[in-house]
Amino acid sequence: MARYTGARCRLCRREGVKLFLKGERCYTDKCAFERRSYPPGQHGPQQLRVKQSDYGIRLREKQKVKRMYGISEKQMRKYYEIATNTPGQSGHNLLQLLERRLDNVVYRLGFASSRAQARQMVNHGCFTVNGKKVNLPSYLIKPGDIIELREKYRNNTQIQENLETVIRRGIPSWLELEAENFRGRVKSLPTREEITMPIKESYIIEFYSR
Numbered sequence: 001m002a003r004y005t006g007a008r009c010r011l012c013r014r015e016g017v018k019l020f021l022k023g024e025r026c027y028t029d030k031c032a033f034e035r036r037s038y039p040p041g042q043h044g045p046q047q048l049r050v051k052q053s054d055y056g057i058r059l060r061e062k063q064k065v066k067r068m069y070g071i072s073e074k075q076m077r078k079y080y081e082i083a084t085n086t087p088g089q090s091g092h093n094l095l096q097l098l099e100r101r102l103d104n105v106v107y108r109l110g111f112a113s114s115r116a117q118a119r120q121m122v123n124h125g126c127f128t129v130n131g132k133k134v135n136l137p138s139y140l141i142k143p144g145d146i147i148e149l150r151e152k153y154r155n156n157t158q159i160q161e162n163l164e165t166v167i168r169r170g171i172p173s174w175l176e177l178e179a180e181n182f183r184g185r186v187k188s189l190p191t192r193e194e195i196t197m198p199i200k201e202s203y204i205i206e207f208y209s210r
Helices: 008-015 023-027 054-069 073-084 090-099 102-109 115-123 157-169 201-208
Strands: 127-129 146-149 175-178 183-186
Touching: 054 073, 054 201, 073 090, 073 201, 090 102, 090 201, 102 115, 102 127, 102 146, 102 175, 102 183
Parallel strands: none
Antiparallel strands: 127 146, 146 183, 175 183
């Protein structure tokens, strides 16, 4: 599966919003988006004056969410199909599926400073779900699941620092963290009000259903 390996700050500038792809750096003055909040490239500032078509607006929203969660087009379309075939609002179902990914939950709990770092940690088998090792970042958690850092990784300095600084980002109300035990619990599935990121999910549904 192809992965973007270029400068991550370019993605934030391209989408015109902070995607928080570089962990703590995104909260400092070193953040490239804070210094240059226009699209990358020679004609970046001029692009701000170009009026986007309805198609372009919906495409950018879909690309923004893909880059935010670090997933491929194939995965995004799969989540769309599941969301539209599930009872309820398709847009909310889509966001809920993305939030339920194990790599996202690890990031939300504060074990990792970014979703990319969380994905790497899950791939390396650092976590268990209900006592069983899971190394699939796309694993979908359920209410009541216990996500725990394995014993041999608890002395990792980077993880300890991440847990100490998670207060700046905040932990969603649908999750519960026991930092002293390196453990988190999923209290419930996230509601739309608890997903506070600037996402217009209806545009994504409209993009795929056109």
